Amino acid sequence: MLRFGTDGVRGDADTDLTPVLVSAFGAAAARVLAADTFLIGRDTRASGPRIEADLTAGFAAEGATVRSLGVASTPAIAFLAQRAGLPAAIVSASHNVWTDNGVKLIAADGRKLADDAEAAIEAALETAILELASHDSMTSGRVTQVAEISATELDAYVEHLLGALDGRTLAGLHIVVDCANGAASELAPRALRAAGARVDVLHAAPDGRNINEACGSTYPQELQAAVRAAGADLGLALDGDADRVVAVDEQGDLVDGDQLMVVTALDWHERGILRNDAIVVTVMSNLGLRRALGAAGVGIVETPVGDRNVTAAMAAQDLAIGGEQSGHIVFADLATTGDGVLTGLIVADLVARRGEPLSKLASVMTRLPQVLVNVRLAEGAAAAGAPAVQAAVSAVEAELGDRGRVMVRSSGTEPVVRVMVEAPTEAEANAAAETIRAALEA
Numbered sequence: 001m002l003r004f005g006t007d008g009v010r011g012d013a014d015t016d017l018t019p020v021l022v023s024a025f026g027a028a029a030a031r032v033l034a035a036d037t038f039l040i041g042r043d044t045r046a047s048g049p050r051i052e053a054d055l056t057a058g059f060a061a062e063g064a065t066v067r068s069l070g071v072a073s074t075p076a077i078a079f080l081a082q083r084a085g086l087p088a089a090i091v092s093a094s095h096n097v098w099t100d101n102g103v104k105l106i107a108a109d110g111r112k113l114a115d116d117a118e119a120a121i122e123a124a125l126e127t128a129i130l131e132l133a134s135h136d137s138m139t140s141g142r143v144t145q146v147a148e149i150s151a152t153e154l155d156a157y158v159e160h161l162l163g164a165l166d167g168r169t170l171a172g173l174h175i176v177v178d179c180a181n182g183a184a185s186e187l188a189p190r191a192l193r194a195a196g197a198r199v200d201v202l203h204a205a206p207d208g209r210n211i212n213e214a215c216g217s218t219y220p221q222e223l224q225a226a227v228r229a230a231g232a233d234l235g236l237a238l239d240g241d242a243d244r245v246v247a248v249d250e251q252g253d254l255v256d257g258d259q260l261m262v263v264t265a266l267d268w269h270e271r272g273i274l275r276n277d278a279i280v281v282t283v284m285s286n287l288g289l290r291r292a293l294g295a296a297g298v299g300i301v302e303t304p305v306g307d308r309n310v311t312a313a314m315a316a317q318d319l320a321i322g323g324e325q326s327g328h329i330v331f332a333d334l335a336t337t338g339d340g341v342l343t344g345l346i347v348a349d350l351v352a353r354r355g356e357p358l359s360k361l362a363s364v365m366t367r368l369p370q371v372l373v374n375v376r377l378a379e380g381a382a383a384a385g386a387p388a389v390q391a392a393v394s395a396v397e398a399e400l401g402d403r404g405r406v407m408v409r410s411s412g413t414e415p416v417v418r419v420m421v422e423a424p425t426e427a428e429a430n431a432a433a434e435t436i437r438a439a440l441e442a
Contacts, residue, residue, distance in 0.1 A: 008102050013101040033117070041072035051091050073183040074183070096240075106336075112308045170192070176248075245260075256326075282309070292366070305324065307330065383417060
Protein backbone atom coordinates (compact mmCIF):
# COMPACT_ATOMS: atom_id res chain seq x y z
CA MET A 1 0.00 0.00 0.00
CA LEU A 2 1.26 3.49 -0.83
CA ARG A 3 1.94 5.74 2.14
CA PHE A 4 3.01 9.38 2.28
CA GLY A 5 6.52 10.08 3.51
CA THR A 6 8.25 13.41 3.98
CA ASP A 7 7.92 14.16 0.25
CA GLY A 8 4.93 12.38 -1.28
CA VAL A 9 4.84 8.65 -1.95
CA ARG A 10 7.99 6.98 -3.21
CA GLY A 11 9.41 3.53 -3.88
CA ASP A 12 10.68 1.10 -6.48
CA ALA A 13 8.91 1.93 -9.73
CA ASP A 14 8.14 -1.69 -10.62
CA THR A 15 7.40 -3.34 -7.29
CA ASP A 16 5.95 -0.48 -5.22
CA LEU A 17 4.30 1.78 -7.79
CA THR A 18 2.30 -0.86 -9.65
CA PRO A 19 -0.33 0.19 -12.21
CA VAL A 20 -3.23 -0.79 -9.95
CA LEU A 21 -1.86 1.06 -6.91
CA VAL A 22 -0.95 4.20 -8.85
CA SER A 23 -4.32 4.36 -10.60
CA ALA A 24 -6.13 3.84 -7.31
CA PHE A 25 -3.93 6.50 -5.72
CA GLY A 26 -4.97 8.94 -8.46
CA ALA A 27 -8.64 8.10 -7.96
CA ALA A 28 -8.37 8.53 -4.19
CA ALA A 29 -6.60 11.88 -4.61
CA ALA A 30 -9.21 13.12 -7.09
CA ARG A 31 -11.99 12.11 -4.72
CA VAL A 32 -10.46 13.81 -1.68
CA LEU A 33 -9.31 16.97 -3.45
CA ALA A 34 -12.58 17.21 -5.41
CA ALA A 35 -11.03 19.11 -8.31
CA ASP A 36 -12.35 19.17 -11.88
CA THR A 37 -8.88 19.50 -13.43
CA PHE A 38 -5.39 18.33 -12.50
CA LEU A 39 -1.99 19.18 -13.93
CA ILE A 40 0.60 16.41 -14.22
CA GLY A 41 4.32 16.71 -14.86
CA ARG A 42 7.25 14.36 -14.45
CA ASP A 43 11.01 14.12 -14.34
CA THR A 44 13.10 12.15 -16.82
CA ARG A 45 12.95 8.60 -15.38
CA ALA A 46 12.14 5.76 -17.77
CA SER A 47 9.15 4.80 -15.61
CA GLY A 48 7.72 8.31 -15.68
CA PRO A 49 5.42 8.03 -18.72
CA ARG A 50 3.90 4.76 -17.47
CA ILE A 51 3.28 6.07 -13.96
CA GLU A 52 1.87 9.30 -15.37
CA ALA A 53 -0.52 7.27 -17.54
CA ASP A 54 -1.63 5.15 -14.56
CA LEU A 55 -2.13 8.23 -12.40
CA THR A 56 -4.04 9.94 -15.21
CA ALA A 57 -6.35 6.92 -15.48
CA GLY A 58 -7.13 7.21 -11.79
CA PHE A 59 -7.88 10.93 -12.01
CA ALA A 60 -10.03 10.43 -15.09
CA ALA A 61 -11.94 7.56 -13.49
CA GLU A 62 -13.27 10.13 -11.03
CA GLY A 63 -14.35 12.39 -13.90
CA ALA A 64 -11.46 14.84 -13.68
CA THR A 65 -9.85 16.51 -16.67
CA VAL A 66 -6.11 15.91 -16.74
CA ARG A 67 -3.60 18.17 -18.40
CA SER A 68 -0.15 16.71 -18.96
CA LEU A 69 2.83 19.06 -18.88
CA GLY A 70 5.33 16.38 -19.88
CA VAL A 71 8.83 16.75 -18.46
CA ALA A 72 8.99 19.70 -16.06
CA SER A 73 10.75 20.53 -12.80
CA THR A 74 8.92 20.34 -9.48
CA PRO A 75 9.13 24.11 -8.87
CA ALA A 76 7.93 24.85 -12.42
CA ILE A 77 4.91 22.59 -11.91
CA ALA A 78 4.18 24.19 -8.53
CA PHE A 79 4.42 27.65 -10.13
CA LEU A 80 2.03 26.68 -12.90
CA ALA A 81 -0.37 25.07 -10.43
CA GLN A 82 -0.51 28.25 -8.35
CA ARG A 83 -0.82 30.39 -11.48
CA ALA A 84 -3.75 28.33 -12.79
CA GLY A 85 -5.31 27.72 -9.39
CA LEU A 86 -5.28 23.97 -10.01
CA PRO A 87 -3.92 21.01 -8.04
CA ALA A 88 -1.04 19.11 -9.61
CA ALA A 89 0.73 15.78 -9.45
CA ILE A 90 4.48 15.46 -9.91
CA VAL A 91 5.87 12.07 -10.93
CA SER A 92 9.38 12.10 -9.49
CA ALA A 93 11.66 10.50 -6.93
CA SER A 94 13.77 13.64 -6.65
CA HIS A 95 17.42 12.70 -5.94
CA ASN A 96 16.83 8.92 -5.82
CA VAL A 97 18.21 6.42 -8.34
CA TRP A 98 16.41 5.94 -11.67
CA THR A 99 14.74 2.68 -10.63
CA ASP A 100 12.75 4.55 -7.97
CA ASN A 101 9.86 6.86 -8.66
CA GLY A 102 7.13 8.60 -6.73
CA VAL A 103 4.20 10.99 -6.76
CA LYS A 104 4.05 14.38 -5.06
CA LEU A 105 0.72 16.17 -4.85
CA ILE A 106 0.48 19.95 -4.99
CA ALA A 107 -2.59 21.87 -3.85
CA ALA A 108 -4.15 24.62 -5.96
CA ASP A 109 -2.09 27.20 -4.06
CA GLY A 110 1.14 25.59 -5.30
CA ARG A 111 2.03 24.09 -1.92
CA LYS A 112 2.35 20.52 -0.66
CA LEU A 113 -0.80 18.98 0.78
CA ALA A 114 -1.64 19.35 4.46
CA ASP A 115 -1.39 16.32 6.74
CA ASP A 116 -5.14 15.87 6.96
CA ALA A 117 -5.50 15.78 3.17
CA GLU A 118 -2.76 13.15 2.89
CA ALA A 119 -4.39 11.07 5.63
CA ALA A 120 -7.74 11.26 3.83
CA ILE A 121 -6.16 10.08 0.56
CA GLU A 122 -4.52 7.13 2.31
CA ALA A 123 -7.85 6.24 3.90
CA ALA A 124 -9.61 6.36 0.51
CA LEU A 125 -6.97 4.30 -1.29
CA GLU A 126 -8.15 0.80 -0.35
CA THR A 127 -11.72 1.56 -1.42
CA ALA A 128 -10.44 3.02 -4.69
CA ILE A 129 -8.50 -0.18 -5.43
CA LEU A 130 -11.64 -2.29 -5.09
CA GLU A 131 -13.79 0.11 -7.10
CA LEU A 132 -11.33 0.44 -9.97
CA ALA A 133 -11.06 -3.34 -10.21
CA SER A 134 -14.81 -3.54 -10.84
CA HIS A 135 -14.97 -0.77 -13.46
CA ASP A 136 -15.44 -1.74 -17.11
CA SER A 137 -13.60 1.42 -18.08
CA MET A 138 -10.87 3.24 -16.24
CA THR A 139 -11.58 6.54 -17.97
CA SER A 140 -14.70 8.63 -17.50
CA GLY A 141 -12.98 12.03 -17.49
CA ARG A 142 -11.06 13.83 -20.21
CA VAL A 143 -7.32 13.78 -20.80
CA THR A 144 -5.59 16.72 -22.44
CA GLN A 145 -2.15 15.64 -23.56
CA VAL A 146 0.59 18.23 -24.04
CA ALA A 147 3.84 16.77 -25.34
CA GLU A 148 5.97 19.15 -23.30
CA ILE A 149 5.43 22.20 -21.16
CA SER A 150 4.26 24.89 -23.60
CA ALA A 151 6.58 27.68 -24.73
CA THR A 152 4.26 30.29 -23.26
CA GLU A 153 4.21 28.60 -19.87
CA LEU A 154 7.98 28.10 -19.86
CA ASP A 155 8.47 31.76 -20.81
CA ALA A 156 6.27 32.82 -17.90
CA TYR A 157 8.24 30.66 -15.48
CA VAL A 158 11.61 31.94 -16.72
CA GLU A 159 10.38 35.52 -16.40
CA HIS A 160 9.28 34.69 -12.87
CA LEU A 161 12.78 33.42 -12.09
CA LEU A 162 14.47 36.48 -13.58
CA GLY A 163 12.20 38.70 -11.52
CA ALA A 164 14.22 37.70 -8.46
CA LEU A 165 17.10 39.79 -9.83
CA ASP A 166 15.12 43.06 -9.62
CA GLY A 167 16.37 44.16 -13.02
CA ARG A 168 20.01 43.23 -12.43
CA THR A 169 21.93 40.79 -14.64
CA LEU A 170 24.63 38.18 -14.16
CA ALA A 171 26.76 39.66 -16.95
CA GLY A 172 30.43 38.88 -16.40
CA LEU A 173 29.82 35.73 -14.36
CA HIS A 174 30.96 32.34 -15.62
CA ILE A 175 28.79 29.56 -14.19
CA VAL A 176 28.96 25.78 -14.61
CA VAL A 177 25.62 24.04 -14.06
CA ASP A 178 25.12 20.30 -13.50
CA CYS A 179 21.54 19.43 -14.45
CA ALA A 180 21.67 15.83 -13.09
CA ASN A 181 20.19 14.58 -16.40
CA GLY A 182 16.91 15.64 -14.87
CA ALA A 183 13.86 17.76 -15.38
CA ALA A 184 15.73 21.09 -15.65
CA SER A 185 18.23 19.94 -18.28
CA GLU A 186 16.92 22.57 -20.71
CA LEU A 187 15.41 25.01 -18.26
CA ALA A 188 18.40 25.75 -16.01
CA PRO A 189 20.88 26.69 -18.76
CA ARG A 190 18.20 28.78 -20.45
CA ALA A 191 17.38 30.75 -17.30
CA LEU A 192 21.03 31.39 -16.40
CA ARG A 193 21.84 32.54 -19.93
CA ALA A 194 18.75 34.75 -20.00
CA ALA A 195 20.13 36.37 -16.85
CA GLY A 196 23.31 37.23 -18.75
CA ALA A 197 25.73 34.63 -17.42
CA ARG A 198 28.23 32.64 -19.45
CA VAL A 199 27.16 29.05 -18.87
CA ASP A 200 28.86 25.67 -19.22
CA VAL A 201 26.50 22.70 -18.93
CA LEU A 202 27.09 19.22 -17.48
CA HIS A 203 24.77 16.20 -17.46
CA ALA A 204 21.90 17.59 -19.52
CA ALA A 205 21.27 14.59 -21.79
CA PRO A 206 18.68 12.44 -19.98
CA ASP A 207 18.08 8.93 -21.32
CA GLY A 208 15.65 7.67 -18.67
CA ARG A 209 18.29 5.82 -16.67
CA ASN A 210 21.03 8.36 -16.05
CA ILE A 211 19.10 10.78 -13.82
CA ASN A 212 21.23 11.54 -10.73
CA GLU A 213 23.78 8.94 -11.86
CA ALA A 214 27.13 10.09 -10.43
CA CYS A 215 26.04 13.66 -10.99
CA GLY A 216 23.86 16.42 -9.60
CA SER A 217 23.50 17.65 -6.03
CA THR A 218 24.33 14.30 -4.42
CA TYR A 219 27.47 13.75 -6.55
CA PRO A 220 29.09 17.17 -7.12
CA GLN A 221 32.64 15.93 -7.62
CA GLU A 222 32.65 16.31 -11.41
CA LEU A 223 31.20 19.80 -11.09
CA GLN A 224 33.95 20.74 -8.65
CA ALA A 225 36.59 19.59 -11.12
CA ALA A 226 34.88 21.39 -13.99
CA VAL A 227 34.74 24.70 -12.10
CA ARG A 228 38.45 24.46 -11.31
CA ALA A 229 39.36 23.51 -14.87
CA ALA A 230 37.29 26.30 -16.43
CA GLY A 231 38.26 28.96 -13.91
CA ALA A 232 34.55 29.63 -13.46
CA ASP A 233 33.12 31.92 -10.81
CA LEU A 234 30.87 29.25 -9.37
CA GLY A 235 29.05 26.01 -10.07
CA LEU A 236 25.48 24.87 -9.40
CA ALA A 237 24.41 21.24 -9.00
CA LEU A 238 20.69 20.46 -9.22
CA ASP A 239 18.91 17.22 -8.39
CA GLY A 240 16.61 15.23 -10.66
CA ASP A 241 13.51 17.37 -10.20
CA ALA A 242 15.44 20.63 -9.62
CA ASP A 243 13.89 21.52 -6.28
CA ARG A 244 17.30 21.63 -4.62
CA VAL A 245 20.78 22.88 -5.42
CA VAL A 246 24.24 22.89 -3.91
CA ALA A 247 26.94 25.26 -5.10
CA VAL A 248 30.66 25.10 -5.78
CA ASP A 249 32.84 28.15 -5.18
CA GLU A 250 35.52 29.45 -7.55
CA GLN A 251 38.12 27.25 -5.85
CA GLY A 252 36.07 24.13 -6.47
CA ASP A 253 34.97 23.72 -2.86
CA LEU A 254 31.44 22.63 -2.02
CA VAL A 255 28.97 25.17 -0.61
CA ASP A 256 26.00 23.26 0.81
CA GLY A 257 22.46 24.32 1.61
CA ASP A 258 23.33 25.47 5.12
CA GLN A 259 26.03 27.79 3.79
CA LEU A 260 23.74 29.07 1.04
CA MET A 261 21.09 29.93 3.63
CA VAL A 262 23.67 31.70 5.78
CA VAL A 263 25.04 33.88 2.98
CA THR A 264 21.61 34.84 1.67
CA ALA A 265 20.13 35.41 5.15
CA LEU A 266 23.05 37.60 6.22
CA ASP A 267 22.85 39.59 2.99
CA TRP A 268 19.12 40.17 3.44
CA HIS A 269 19.69 41.00 7.12
CA GLU A 270 22.30 43.63 6.23
CA ARG A 271 19.97 45.10 3.61
CA GLY A 272 17.08 45.23 6.07
CA ILE A 273 14.83 42.93 4.05
CA LEU A 274 15.00 39.75 6.13
CA ARG A 275 11.51 39.63 7.53
CA ASN A 276 11.47 39.22 11.33
CA ASP A 277 15.25 38.66 11.24
CA ALA A 278 15.04 34.88 11.38
CA ILE A 279 15.01 31.87 9.08
CA VAL A 280 13.69 28.30 9.31
CA VAL A 281 16.07 25.31 9.30
CA THR A 282 15.70 21.63 10.11
CA VAL A 283 17.24 19.64 12.92
CA MET A 284 19.91 18.45 10.47
CA SER A 285 21.40 21.89 9.81
CA ASN A 286 25.00 22.20 10.89
CA LEU A 287 25.94 23.73 14.23
CA GLY A 288 28.12 26.14 12.25
CA LEU A 289 24.97 27.67 10.73
CA ARG A 290 23.53 28.32 14.17
CA ARG A 291 26.75 29.96 15.34
CA ALA A 292 27.16 32.17 12.25
CA LEU A 293 23.58 33.41 12.28
CA GLY A 294 23.52 33.85 16.05
CA ALA A 295 26.67 35.98 15.97
CA ALA A 296 24.96 38.31 13.48
CA GLY A 297 21.73 38.55 15.44
CA VAL A 298 19.70 36.39 13.05
CA GLY A 299 17.40 33.91 14.76
CA ILE A 300 16.43 30.40 13.70
CA VAL A 301 13.26 28.35 13.94
CA GLU A 302 13.99 24.62 13.93
CA THR A 303 11.69 21.96 12.42
CA PRO A 304 11.81 18.23 11.70
CA VAL A 305 13.28 17.19 8.33
CA GLY A 306 11.08 17.80 5.30
CA ASP A 307 10.34 20.86 3.19
CA ARG A 308 6.66 20.73 4.15
CA ASN A 309 7.65 21.23 7.79
CA VAL A 310 9.89 24.10 6.75
CA THR A 311 7.21 25.89 4.71
CA ALA A 312 4.62 25.40 7.46
CA ALA A 313 6.93 27.05 10.01
CA MET A 314 7.76 29.86 7.58
CA ALA A 315 4.05 30.62 7.17
CA ALA A 316 3.36 30.41 10.91
CA GLN A 317 6.28 32.71 11.81
CA ASP A 318 6.00 34.99 8.74
CA LEU A 319 9.57 34.28 7.61
CA ALA A 320 11.00 34.68 4.13
CA ILE A 321 13.84 32.12 4.01
CA GLY A 322 13.90 28.49 5.07
CA GLY A 323 15.44 25.25 3.97
CA GLU A 324 17.54 22.18 4.43
CA GLN A 325 21.22 21.34 4.33
CA SER A 326 20.56 19.29 1.19
CA GLY A 327 19.98 22.52 -0.74
CA HIS A 328 16.19 22.44 -0.67
CA ILE A 329 15.71 26.16 0.04
CA VAL A 330 12.45 28.09 -0.04
CA PHE A 331 12.18 31.82 -0.64
CA ALA A 332 8.60 32.32 0.45
CA ASP A 333 8.01 35.61 -1.37
CA LEU A 334 9.20 34.11 -4.65
CA ALA A 335 8.16 30.44 -4.64
CA THR A 336 5.86 27.95 -2.94
CA THR A 337 8.44 25.17 -2.83
CA GLY A 338 12.18 24.68 -3.01
CA ASP A 339 13.56 25.84 -6.37
CA GLY A 340 17.15 25.00 -7.25
CA VAL A 341 17.33 27.30 -10.27
CA LEU A 342 15.85 30.22 -8.33
CA THR A 343 18.30 29.65 -5.46
CA GLY A 344 21.17 29.49 -7.93
CA LEU A 345 20.14 32.80 -9.49
CA ILE A 346 19.87 34.48 -6.06
CA VAL A 347 23.32 33.23 -5.01
CA ALA A 348 24.91 34.20 -8.33
CA ASP A 349 23.30 37.64 -8.06
CA LEU A 350 24.80 38.01 -4.58
CA VAL A 351 28.27 37.21 -5.92
CA ALA A 352 27.84 39.73 -8.76
CA ARG A 353 26.28 42.44 -6.60
CA ARG A 354 28.83 42.21 -3.78
CA GLY A 355 31.79 41.81 -6.12
CA GLU A 356 33.19 39.12 -3.83
CA PRO A 357 33.96 35.46 -4.61
CA LEU A 358 31.62 32.83 -3.24
CA SER A 359 34.45 31.37 -1.15
CA LYS A 360 34.76 34.62 0.80
CA LEU A 361 31.02 34.98 1.25
CA ALA A 362 30.68 31.38 2.47
CA SER A 363 33.65 31.68 4.86
CA VAL A 364 31.45 33.48 7.37
CA MET A 365 30.22 30.02 8.38
CA THR A 366 32.64 27.44 9.77
CA ARG A 367 31.09 24.06 9.11
CA LEU A 368 31.75 21.50 11.83
CA PRO A 369 32.74 18.04 10.62
CA GLN A 370 29.46 16.19 10.19
CA VAL A 371 29.19 12.44 9.75
CA LEU A 372 26.00 10.92 8.35
CA VAL A 373 25.44 7.17 8.66
CA ASN A 374 22.45 5.32 7.23
CA VAL A 375 21.63 2.08 9.04
CA ARG A 376 19.21 -0.07 7.05
CA LEU A 377 16.74 -1.69 9.43
CA ALA A 378 13.27 -3.09 8.80
CA GLU A 379 11.97 -1.67 12.08
CA GLY A 380 13.76 1.65 11.97
CA ALA A 381 11.50 3.66 14.26
CA ALA A 382 11.44 0.95 16.93
CA ALA A 383 15.20 0.49 16.83
CA ALA A 384 15.87 4.21 17.11
CA GLY A 385 13.82 4.33 20.32
CA ALA A 386 15.32 1.22 21.94
CA PRO A 387 16.78 1.79 25.43
CA ALA A 388 20.24 0.59 24.43
CA VAL A 389 20.29 3.01 21.50
CA GLN A 390 19.10 5.89 23.64
CA ALA A 391 21.80 5.05 26.20
CA ALA A 392 24.47 5.14 23.48
CA VAL A 393 23.18 8.50 22.23
CA SER A 394 23.18 9.94 25.76
CA ALA A 395 26.75 8.79 26.34
CA VAL A 396 27.94 10.42 23.10
CA GLU A 397 26.09 13.65 23.90
CA ALA A 398 27.62 13.77 27.36
CA GLU A 399 31.11 13.34 25.92
CA LEU A 400 30.64 16.03 23.27
CA GLY A 401 28.86 18.56 25.45
CA ASP A 402 28.40 21.88 23.64
CA ARG A 403 31.27 21.04 21.28
CA GLY A 404 29.01 18.98 19.01
CA ARG A 405 25.59 17.56 18.31
CA VAL A 406 23.86 14.20 17.74
CA MET A 407 20.70 13.38 15.81
CA VAL A 408 19.12 9.94 15.30
CA ARG A 409 15.93 9.65 13.25
CA SER A 410 14.02 7.25 11.04
CA SER A 411 13.91 8.26 7.36
CA GLY A 412 10.57 9.29 5.93
CA THR A 413 11.47 8.03 2.45
CA GLU A 414 13.62 4.91 2.99
CA PRO A 415 13.75 1.96 5.47
CA VAL A 416 16.79 3.35 7.24
CA VAL A 417 17.72 5.07 10.47
CA ARG A 418 19.84 8.16 9.87
CA VAL A 419 22.57 8.95 12.37
CA MET A 420 24.14 12.40 12.31
CA VAL A 421 27.05 13.44 14.52
CA GLU A 422 28.84 16.80 14.56
CA ALA A 423 32.09 17.15 16.45
CA PRO A 424 35.20 19.35 16.50
CA THR A 425 37.13 16.76 14.47
CA GLU A 426 36.10 14.22 11.88
CA ALA A 427 37.73 11.45 13.89
CA GLU A 428 35.54 12.23 16.91
CA ALA A 429 32.44 12.42 14.74
CA ASN A 430 33.22 9.08 13.08
CA ALA A 431 33.89 7.34 16.38
CA ALA A 432 30.66 8.63 17.89
CA ALA A 433 28.62 7.66 14.83
CA GLU A 434 30.05 4.14 14.87
CA THR A 435 29.14 3.78 18.56
CA ILE A 436 25.53 4.58 17.77
CA ARG A 437 25.54 2.42 14.63
CA ALA A 438 26.69 -0.57 16.68
CA ALA A 439 23.89 -0.01 19.17
CA LEU A 440 21.32 0.14 16.37
CA GLU A 441 22.58 -3.00 14.66
CA ALA A 442 22.65 -4.86 17.97
